[in-house]
Amino acid sequence: SRWFGEVDSRLKYHEVMLKNQKWEYSAPPPSSRYWRSVGHTEHDESYAGLEATDFLDQIKTNTCNMRYGKWPEGRHIISMSADVAYDAAFLPHWKEFADALMEHHHIIKWVAEKNAYGSSLYLADVELPREVTNLLSSALCLTHFQTLILKNNDFGRNGIEFALNCIEDNPILKKFVLGHNQIDEGEDFDRLCEIVKHHQSIETVHLVACKGGELCGFDMLRSIINAGSNKLKDIDFSD
Numbered sequence: 001s002r003w004f005g006e007v008d009s010r011l012k013y014h015e016v017m018l019k020n021q022k023w024e025y026s027a028p029p030p031s032s033r034y035w036r037s038v039g040h041t042e043h044d045e046s047y048a049g050l051e052a053t054d055f056l057d058q059i060k061t062n063t064c065n066m067r068y069g070k071w072p073e074g075r076h077i078i079s080m081s082a083d084v085a086y087d088a089a090f091l092p093h094w095k096e097f098a099d100a101l102m103e104h105h106h107i108i109k110w111v112a113e114k115n116a117y118g119s120s121l122y123l124a125d126v127e128l129p130r131e132v133t134n135l136l137s138s139a140l141c142l143t144h145f146q147t148l149i150l151k152n153n154d155f156g157r158n159g160i161e162f163a164l165n166c167i168e169d170n171p172i173l174k175k176f177v178l179g180h181n182q183i184d185e186g187e188d189f190d191r192l193c194e195i196v197k198h199h200q201s202i203e204t205v206h207l208v209a210c211k212g213g214e215l216c217g218f219d220m221l222r223s224i225i226n227a228g229s230n231k232l233k234d235i236d237f238s239d
Contacts, residue, residue, distance in 0.1 A: 065078075081122070094135055118147060164188065177204075179208040180209045217237070
């Protein structure tokens with residue numbers, strides 16, 4: 001019954017919180033070689049180095065928030081935005097983040113459902129190569145957010161497949177935003193339309209500056225409208 005489900009979610013939430021009291025963030029900082037490669041030293045800061053520092057601070061903060069159940073202002077939002085290119089030095093940090101995200105499904109069931117703002121995952125301007133999307137895919141099969149926003153992630157067709165899988169595997173998703181991540185293949189867009197057509201809860205789809213390849217913007221808009229008829233309340237297909 002629903003009552004037993006809520007009790008079970010609450011118990012798992014408290015079990016995870018108790019276990020994570022002994023957890024510590026263990027991803028190592030990038031080497032001095034990395035910082036030199038982006039022109040960032042103790043005496044000479046660079047834009048790339050400052051953005052990388054900001055990214056590392058954000059990914060650690062979000063990982064710790066998930067582990068410890070801390071949510072600023074009561075909003076259940078995981079958000080990262082930094083103009084940073086991927087480097088192998090970041091992979092241990094993504095691994096920590098993905099592990100926390102995987103475990104987070106116990107917490108999100110208990111906390112997010114009682115949060116008036118819902119739950120959101122927002123990743124903007126952070127490059128997401130296959131090594132990262134593979135980690136995130138495993139976690140997001142279990143941990144479901146009501147809003148998913150992916151902007152300017154430079155992830156190619158692999159990333160589009162990752163995004164589509166995230167929508168398809170998430171039965172509680174209400175809002176999906178894809179911005180400045182081009183869809184180049186017609187079959188990928190057709191799959192998006194099929195997912196929207198059969199999805200049980202999606203209400204909002206924003207595809208901003210996503211038309212790529214030889215695809216026709218008008219045909220794409222018409223297809224997504226038809227797929228979401230009597231379902232979608234908000235569609236944005238701007239450039």
